[in-house]
Amino acid sequence: MNLKIAVLPGDGIGPEVILQAKKALYAIGEVYNHEFVFEEALMGAVAIDKTGNPLPEQTLNLCLNTDAVLLGAIGDPKYDNNPNAKVRPEQGLLKLRKELGLFANIRPIKPYKALIESSPLKREIIEGADFTIFRELTGGAYFGTKTLNEEGTHASDLCEYSEEEITRIAHLAFQSAQKRRKKLTMVDKANVLETSRLWRKVVQKVSEEYSDVKLDFLFVDNAAMQLILNPKQFDVILTENLFGDILSDEASVITGSIGLLPSVSLGEKNALFEPIHGSYPQAKGKNIANPIASILAAALLLEHFGLTKEAHVIYKAVEKAIEYKVVTVDLKPDSKFGTNEVGEFVSNFI
Amino acid sequence: MNLKIAVLPGDGIGPEVILQAKKALYAIGEVYNHEFVFEEALMGAVAIDKTGNPLPEQTLNLCLNTDAVLLGAIGDPKYDNNPNAKVRPEQGLLKLRKELGLFANIRPIKPYKALIESSPLKREIIEGADFTIFRELTGGAYFGTKTLNEEGTHASDLCEYSEEEITRIAHLAFQSAQKRRKKLTMVDKANVLETSRLWRKVVQKVSEEYSDVKLDFLFVDNAAMQLILNPKQFDVILTENLFGDILSDEASVITGSIGLLPSVSLGEKNALFEPIHGSYPQAKGKNIANPIASILAAALLLEHFGLTKEAHVIYKAVEKAIEYKVVTVDLKPDSKFGTNEVGEFVSNFI
Numbered sequence: 143m144n145l146k147i148a149v150l151p152g153d154g155i156g157p158e159v160i161l162q163a164k165k166a167l168y169a170i171g172e173v174y175n176h177e178f179v180f181e182e183a184l185m186g187a188v189a190i191d192k193t194g195n196p197l198p199e200q201t202l203n204l205c206l207n208t209d210a211v212l213l214g215a216i217g218d219p220k221y222d223n224n225p226n227a228k229v230r231p232e233q234g235l236l237k238l239r240k241e242l243g244l245f246a247n248i249r250p251i252k253p254y255k256a257l258i259e260s261s262p263l264k265r266e267i268i269e270g271a272d273f274t275i276f277r278e279l280t281g282g283a284y285f286g287t288k289t290l291n292e293e294g295t296h297a298s299d300l301c302e303y304s305e306e307e308i309t310r311i312a313h314l315a316f317q318s319a320q321k322r323r324k325k326l327t328m329v330d331k332a333n334v335l336e337t338s339r340l341w342r343k344v345v346q347k348v349s350e351e352y353s354d355v356k357l358d359f360l361f362v363d364n365a366a367m368q369l370i371l372n373p374k375q376f377d378v379i380l381t382e383n384l385f386g387d388i389l390s391d392e393a394s395v396i397t398g399s400i401g402l403l404p405s406v407s408l409g410e411k412n413a414l415f416e417p418i419h420g421s422y423p424q425a426k427g428k429n430i431a432n433p434i435a436s437i438l439a440a441a442l443l444l445e446h447f448g449l450t451k452e453a454h455v456i457y458k459a460v461e462k463a464i465e466y467k468v469v470t471v472d473l474k475p476d477s478k479f480g481t482n483e484v485g486e487f488v489s490n491f492i
Numbered sequence: 493m494n495l496k497i498a499v500l501p502g503d504g505i506g507p508e509v510i511l512q513a514k515k516a517l518y519a520i521g522e523v524y525n526h527e528f529v530f531e532e533a534l535m536g537a538v539a540i541d542k543t544g545n546p547l548p549e550q551t552l553n554l555c556l557n558t559d560a561v562l563l564g565a566i567g568d569p570k571y572d573n574n575p576n577a578k579v580r581p582e583q584g585l586l587k588l589r590k591e592l593g594l595f596a597n598i599r600p601i602k603p604y605k606a607l608i609e610s611s612p613l614k615r616e617i618i619e620g621a622d623f624t625i626f627r628e629l630t631g632g633a634y635f636g637t638k639t640l641n642e643e644g645t646h647a648s649d650l651c652e653y654s655e656e657e658i659t660r661i662a663h664l665a666f667q668s669a670q671k672r673r674k675k676l677t678m679v680d681k682a683n684v685l686e687t688s689r690l691w692r693k694v695v696q697k698v699s700e701e702y703s704d705v706k707l708d709f710l711f712v713d714n715a716a717m718q719l720i721l722n723p724k725q726f727d728v729i730l731t732e733n734l735f736g737d738i739l740s741d742e743a744s745v746i747t748g749s750i751g752l753l754p755s756v757s758l759g760e761k762n763a764l765f766e767p768i769h770g771s772y773p774q775a776k777g778k779n780i781a782n783p784i785a786s787i788l789a790a791a792l793l794l795e796h797f798g799l800t801k802e803a804h805v806i807y808k809a810v811e812k813a814i815e816y817k818v819v820t821v822d823l824k825p826d827s828k829f830g831t832n833e834v835g836e837f838v839s840n841f842i
């Protein structure tokens with residue numbers, strides 16, 4: 143297979159972890175005779191520094207014309223703590239999601255056997271947990287009109303949703319549930335928000351086409367609690383953009399480290415693969431960042447194009463790395479291994 | 493001391509748990525020579541059933557003219573799953589918060605020694621955790637304009653904040669931090685939301701008056717993760733309405749049961765005390781609901797009026813109940829004790 147992949151290393155630890163993902167893909171390409179052509183481009187704070195624009199035209203065009211996008215991470219504290227910054231790295235990511243129409247962000251959560259002890263949660267709580275979060279990614283308060291009055295004393299964010307936006311991701315989530323344990327939990331705040339009530343109504347309607355899937359509803363406050371009290375109750379979780387952002391980071395604790403979790407963002411025509419962790423600027427250049435989430439993002443990419451066998455080789459390699467404790471310090475505080483060594487282990491295993 | 497207390501038992505388990513809180517207050521009144529006069533009123537689904545209005549005029553007037561409000565819980569599934577309901581129990585609670593100007597909801601989180609094992613989190617994670625969440629309660633998406641178009645296919649919720657709304661709760665949070673470990677963590681989503689950027693700016697400004705308090709910032713997705721990974725890092729958490737709703741329910745897992753956590757909501761003139769749990773309709777009338785959160789809400793009420801010694805007797809009684817395992821099934825699955833027995837134990841201890 144020939145695949146053209148746009149690579150956006152981004153900020154902070156992005157470049158280092160993406161390098162390891164590329165190494166894994168190269169190794170797969172050699173062994174299984176695929177040609178993966180990588181084209182790198184700028185996005186995030188690094189793009190602002192070089193071009194003034196967090197998502198340069200050139201980057202966007204590249205992403206629109208490749209088979210897939212592989213993203214590192216974006217974000218830089220120099221923007222976070224400056225409420226007056228006019229341009230921010232995150233705008234690049236949000237614009238990319240919007241322009242590529244990546245309406246569904248999918249995050250699988252499942253603890254590794256060898257890592258059960260690294261979780262802050264007790265073994266009996268997490269052993270056997272296995273669920274996937276479907277987060278709507280191009281709507282809600284992320285993209286609604288924002289205002290700040292001239293005096294800078296009053297601000298607003300508008301959260302909007304349409305039936306169409308809810309319907310399309312609901313179908314994906316129900317289809318996924320059909321292939322899994324046939325349970326879908328819709329998370330919202332329908333006792334307060336109008337958009338949540340629309341979500342409930344539309345998801346209820348879509349559910350009629352999936353009578354084999356059991357649908358239930360949870361308020362987001364309760365869901366944030368249930369994820370920790372009893373994560374095994376979940377199969378597929380469906381929710382809007384901001385709730386999905388919060389709940390999926392929270393759910394990462396089940397696996398022991400956010401450094402292990404990849405995600406895929408899907409649109410009608412495009413797909414983007416990334417680790418769910420952020421740019422972790424404090425770790426930049428120190429060879430301590432966990433590359434596994436990025437390597438697994440590469441595996442999700444392979445699966446997306448039907449290269450299931452190849453993806454499974456990567457999963458296996460990652461499992462072995464974890465089993466042999468070839469892991470970074472987030473998983474083993476006294477580890478001698480760094481970003482590079484973990485990446486080497488995985489690509490050598492392939 | 494003479495106190496006139498408006499009691500709103502509300503829905504579901506509200507009436508049963510509030511009864512136990514009243515028993516504790518009666519006992520305190522007898523032993524320490526205070527006169528607590530309770531006046532009950534309708535709110536929530538029960539008020540809709542009887543009057544059509546989730547917050548009848550009479551209830552509101554009573555609450556405006558008492559020293560304090562003691563609330564059980566509100567909410568009923570028959571409204572939750574009906575996206576078309578025009579009147580909802582929650583409207584009563586939101587209106588009450590607004591009319592009483594209860595802008596700050598304060599939720600202390602601290603595990604009981606005897607219950608460390610009931611938490612889904614490991615002992616070493618939670619032992620020593622001790623923090624307080626300050627949640628803004630009368631602004632944000634809860635109270636902004638809501639729209640639904642005529643076809644019922646497009647909905648919106650507006651999240652708004654003004655400098656003034658942020659300033660007043662920020663002062664309370666900083667003052668609390670000064671009396672504690674002098675650390676304040678502001679939780680927001682300033683990399684995406686305009687309102688969050690306003691929060692950051694205003695809180696930074698207020699912090700200049702509290703130079704002995706260390707201020708830091710966390711994005712809400714990261715905060716949802718950090719609460720579980722390392723809750724001991726927190727002292728005072730300050731956040732907006734919806735984030736506070738999510739994070740404080742999530743944080744309840746640290747204590748082992750949401751049935752243990754009270755909260756106080758403060759305004760310029762009024763104060764409302766309630767358990768943070770909901771109406772838990774499945775448990776209604778079964779004598780299994782945990783009354784401790786409500787009893788502790790009563791203790792917070794005493795503290796609020798300077799009756800510190802009396803409040804501490806209740807804390808002590810609750811600790812003893814937990815130590816002797818006179819607790820409900822949420823804390824001990826094979827417990828023989830119910831709502832009533834736990835309440836009896838506490839008031840007898842006084």
Ligand SMILES: CC(C)[C@H](C(=O)O)[C@@H](O)C(=O)O
Pocket residue numbers: 216217232235387683684713
């Ligand atoms: C960087 C930020 C804008 C982003 C988001 O909130 O969507 C990130 O947290 C994520 O989850 O991908």
Ligand SMILES: CC(C)[C@H](C(=O)O)[C@@H](O)C(=O)O
Pocket residue numbers: 333334363566567582585737
């Ligand atoms: C019942 C509901 C409207 C309420 C809220 O979201 O504020 C509750 O969850 C709470 O936290 O007090």
